Amino acid sequence: MSDPFAQQPLVYFFGQGRADGTSAMKDILGGKGAGLAEMTNLGISVPPGFTISAPVCQTYLETRSFPPGLRAQVERALQRLEAATGKEFGGDKNPLLMSVRSGAAVSMPGMMETILNLGLNDRTVEGLALRGNNPAFAWDCYRRFVQMFAAVVFGMPKSSFEVLLDEAKHAHGAAREIDLPLAALKTLVTRFKMLVADHVGEPFPEEPMEQLWGAIAAVFKSWNTRRAIDYRRLHDIPDSMGTAVSVVTMVFGNLGEQSGTGVVFSRNPSTGERQLYGEFLSNAQGEDVVSGARNPEPISALHTRLEGPYLELQRMASTLERHFRDVQDMEFTIEDGRLYMLQTRRAQRSGQAAFRIACEMVEEGSISEEEAVARIPPYALDQLLHPMIDPSATLDLLATGLPASPGAASGTVVFSADRAAELGGRGEAVILVRQETSPEDFHGMVASRAILTARGGMTSHAAVVARGMGKPCVAGAQDLDVDESLGVIRAHGREITAGEWITLDGSTGTVYGGQAKLLVPQMGEHYQRLMSWADRIRPMKIRVNADTPADAHRGRDFGAEGIGLCRTEHMFFEGDRLTAMREMIVAESKAEREVALAKLLPMQRRDFEGIFRAMEGFPVTIRLLDPPLHEFLPKDEAELVLLAGELGKPIEHLRRVVDALHEVNPMLGLRGCRLGIIYPEITAMQARAIFEAACTVAARKGRVMPEVMIPLVASVVEFRRQALLVRQVAEEVFQERQLTVPYLIGTMIELPRAALTADEIAREAQFFSFGTNDLTQTTWGLSRDDAGHFLPLYIESGIIEADPFQTLDQQGVGKLIQMACDLGRKTRADLKLGLCGEHGGDPASIAFCETVRMNYVSCSPYRVPIARLSAAQAALSARGTVDRTKATL
């Protein structure tokens, strides 16, 4: 291994108006260290200090020792610090005290450790007491330090100290720690230190240097706490990043009424309004704000209390926002009337605020429209488009599962699709709760406000259908024991029965008891303006996956420019249609099958007419029947008997059909174009429905652009035969109607072999749509339905970085897609290329589609705005004009 420290310093000093680092060095200094350096360089009042680089953290965690040279560099920095402050580290008179803070390149709020007041011991505490002329203050600092050091460095529970503190307060009738008499504070420090000695087996370290190294090591170690690891996993932050450590001269907000501490934003992060926004706590240290022991005042109160520092703060906020060209989130302390800035960073903001701020900064001339578009994080849209639980609501957590479809909803619990349809039909708010859902639950899902399942993953039936309908869904809530027959949910010893209210948040995967207050989404003028910029920027079209006229309309409302995937089979799952479909499946001859198909024809045609009308001439890609036929048959014997009666068939025949259709691996079985090849009459019926509908709409002056998609093609011969049949039917219909409509025939590329032989297929196919769900399944040899047995462990243990069904695996599946695009275009230069499936709504996957120059991506209606934005951001990133990383916070 090469020595990572051969070139770079390990320690970066800042103070006296100059810093070794800059804001561009986040990877090395962490966000906090980089901010402190940049502010120092800008001449802003920052307590001097130094930052130990993040690569040191990696070395420390690997080797459990500090790299050579670190001690010397830290000692050198300490000397500069003493020179800059005129204080002495460990000195009796004017002791230098320090805070030791973590800070990675990416903000991980509250995940790692901080120690304040480091450098205090029985000698230096007296020096501090002299300085503020306030021994109680000094001993309270000391008491806090011991407590914090013990917790962070020795991992002692805070409660042990709280007990002693409460005892002391009780004994002296003191409401707050600061109200304790000096003697009591001194006793507390002694007792705290004895507690530590008992726990550690050694006395509390009095030596400031020993304290410092202990604190540095502890901050490094805090990178690998369970919660920090979980946080990184959740936010896709690489483990190798490591944290920097900033050691900063202490300033005291708790020196009296001329002191205080707070947090401000340069604009309101909830609404985006342009005004200083934040909170302030008089006579307090930062931890008092965090602990919630005292209630802070709004920042405006500072104006009255300490006008000078307030105006100074306003100037600083404005300077920093201008400098960083974005809204800042800042920490400050006022020590005896003097303002110190302790941290600045890009402000997190609500979805609404993100849009307003971006728009207004364009108006102000601070940023370009392209930058504005690049800056909207995709989650901002999620928030904007879905109801959310009021942050101020008190919640009663029942269980957690997977955040399968975003948004929040409240409703009464129902356990069956029929009941959901019944109550939902009457306008009641219901939530369908199932072990897992199947296509037969579809009507119940339509009638519910949200869906909750105990089993299944992010791509389970419930999740996929819910996202398609834009309904909140929590899937795979394994804590729940759903007893559908008894109508009861058991969770952690509690029981929820049918009719009780629950609330769920599909954005976070949480389920609550009762009816929580929800906030309704707002898409205002800022949204519209920014999205119009995005639409201008992106070359890729955005289409919607829509199976019904209603979905098609919804997609159009969200800005879709066509349908990328219309799954005809979803049309077959309702009432009469399902019966006709089943009649077709159990038919004993081609003639019988054609009778059943003739019943389905007018239903399909009607749907297609509605869809074509809704899309007003935008292209509509219709996939021919795809799923294995057994999916349409009843699952249990009782239903089968019922069906036998309904169709007038002997039950034995139906059983034989069920048996014959049984497959060991249905995913790799008789489905897709294989069905159309075995039963050409199905393809013929569907083609007829499509072209008759197209002609009907065209005859009334409507524009239509059907694109017929042959699914699951592995070989060009399959495609050729099905395409020939479709073309024959099209010609027949055009003859009958004396009318011709333009159309394309193409295929879904969803098997590796199709990608590998794309040059041949493109000789016949006019478009490719990448079915990345199935392509991922086959490329990985990984069944979506079964991946739950090991995929979570794979992700948790870092074998794979992300669920390949959510974010496209660019290395494997992406390589096949790239190959198919290249081979396909080689044969047919104007081949139309698109992607449908779950990945079409995922920003990282959309960015990939831009790099291979796809013509469009298609996603569920509620993902259309995110896709529009992501496509624009991907285009900007590809052009290299705007740094895309700025939008990722």
Place this chain on the structure above:
Amino acid sequence: MSDPFAQQPLVYFFGQGRADGTSAMKDILGGKGAGLAEMTNLGISVPPGFTISAPVCQTYLETRSFPPGLRAQVERALQRLEAATGKEFGGDKNPLLMSVRSGAAVSMPGMMETILNLGLNDRTVEGLALRGNNPAFAWDCYRRFVQMFAAVVFGMPKSSFEVLLDEAKHAHGAAREIDLPLAALKTLVTRFKMLVADHVGEPFPEEPMEQLWGAIAAVFKSWNTRRAIDYRRLHDIPDSMGTAVSVVTMVFGNLGEQSGTGVVFSRNPSTGERQLYGEFLSNAQGEDVVSGARNPEPISALHTRLEGPYLELQRMASTLERHFRDVQDMEFTIEDGRLYMLQTRRAQRSGQAAFRIACEMVEEGSISEEEAVARIPPYALDQLLHPMIDPSATLDLLATGLPASPGAASGTVVFSADRAAELGGRGEAVILVRQETSPEDFHGMVASRAILTARGGMTSHAAVVARGMGKPCVAGAQDLDVDESLGVIRAHGREITAGEWITLDGSTGTVYGGQAKLLVPQMGEHYQRLMSWADRIRPMKIRVNADTPADAHRGRDFGAEGIGLCRTEHMFFEGDRLTAMREMIVAESKAEREVALAKLLPMQRRDFEGIFRAMEGFPVTIRLLDPPLHEFLPKDEAELVLLAGELGKPIEHLRRVVDALHEVNPMLGLRGCRLGIIYPEITAMQARAIFEAACTVAARKGRVMPEVMIPLVASVVEFRRQALLVRQVAEEVFQERQLTVPYLIGTMIELPRAALTADEIAREAQFFSFGTNDLTQTTWGLSRDDAGHFLPLYIESGIIEADPFQTLDQQGVGKLIQMACDLGRKTRADLKLGLCGEHGGDPASIAFCETVRMNYVSCSPYRVPIARLSAAQAALSARGTVDRTKATL
């Protein structure tokens, strides 16, 4: 479309010692036409004639019309023919009569049509009568011509004519047609022509030119009869080839006792013995030989009857064999003491003959050793290595299925594996008959002579296991209704019960009632000599797939140079082992699991020791546990209850385990290295068994070369983690034993993603073994177990050319393999590459492996000789020194 006739003539004349064509023009002239041309050029006595090229056939079949210029060229050829023979086509005196014969580039015996005596009508028949001075002969020829023309050109059933013929024979008390009085023959011709006129609605064509064009068109059309199409499908002959038509002057073997006709081989095609071999029929036309109406004499009889023509025939045979440098199969006719050769072609030969002839021709200096190797068709080995049914046996066909594993066997029917084990254990010959087999039937299969199943394809469990054991198997015999519980097979209204004898032929897929006589295979010196040449030629090593010491020995006996695939799971299916395995699966903690694994360890170690010893230092590739765990659990409730008792676990727990392990698509589920990642203790146990066994053998001066294979890798990270664990265990064992053995760790490339990221995987893996069974399943999205629903139709209707599970799909799967080889070698130049799985025993697939420069292929023991031969042939073909096509006949 470009004009295929722009450059080439449509008609090729031969006669008077010169021909327009040569034997190299098979594609254009067909085998028959090319042979006639070459013989003419050689000065051999051939009746003159001309050949219409095969491309004309393609045009005719596409357009249903003859290409421009054909008529003129045929007329010109007829003129040359008249000049050469001094006869006149349609002439009254000395009429030119012709045979019109089909002949494609590849021999398709009996598949297409022939018409003899063309040119006869009411006038020309008198000319013919004059010539031979034999009116009865002339009218019999006429009678035959009408009958043949009606059948071939008008598609009339032969039986209509047979009725009239029988009537006449009966009326005149004639035993043979030739015994009929002249008047009766004339009446017959008239009645035949009336029958044709009735059927066609027009009079029988009297005009010779009209007869000729009708015959040419009919021969072309016969290319597309059902049986011809089926034959081509079976023998992988492209439909686009088409047939040529040879129009040849008639010579008559039925002119009297100085005439005759026959077929000879230049060597004995059954034994390979060097002597003229064949049959002869005096005073007869060719069709008499075919129809079997008279019994021919052995060719030696000709020597006594007509010594001159016999000696001439011997010279001709010798000339032709020398000229074509291979054994010839010739047709001849003797007309009035004069010998005419009508056809010569490479002789089909038995497996035994193929080896003997090749060896002896090398001895004679006619061909090189390389040519000898290139000439052995793979089927010759199949015949040589397996028992076959005596061709002279009278058979009672019961049913047909798939030829799933070659060879023939007789035995009594048993319906359960236990019963098979019981009777087979006593040495009785039994055949296991099942609906389909599962791993639990393994012990029964071991004890049976052959396996017969009613369901399943060429890659079903029964087929794969039977091939592995070298036992005959007929799978998927759908005509059979196998009732295992009642112990009866029903087939076409018959019933076979347990204990009755049947015979099956796994090379053809046929099942017979009773005990047929079998011929035992013989591998003599010719086999040994030829295989030693093959071994010298081939660069690729041949390994064997072997799971037991017995298989390993068998593989060595067949010449295997290592084990390419040792499937450890097969070791777990027997008795105690299965119980220990199940104990491991249902374990409720890691500790419990380790207890069960500890029981399996010594069993595995013992197997590995035996295998290492058998392989004497040749490499042994051991695949870690691969199949989904549910395959090891009982299938029905009763057995589950039994198991619960055996293991002392509550039945509810076992049911939960079964439930939890249930998968929707087990092929894409928790298996392969995913198991080892979830349960590292399994990998650790297996690694320990491997290295302990290796050390034990090495300690006793044995050489060992284990190659540990991590299965189902999709990502390099999976491989890295499992390899690390294996290496750790190896080090532990080496420490304990104070001994080190060399070993490799590699992976099976069986998922598209592994092939796509092969460069990364090769960074860690020392070898790749292509698991083409699973790679085909995932690349095609095609489950082997379910493909039976549509794959047969796909093959039949020409959507795919061959079952991709039998012959490697080079276009799709092969492209991935090529990519993986290139990427892998880019990272690791000395990466060892091999292929295991069904394709390793398939000649075409082996040839592909040679083109991508694999180090070895591995196949089941009984395929090893074929693989050795095929690898040598592939190498010769790649060098271009020997034309590989010669070996395909």
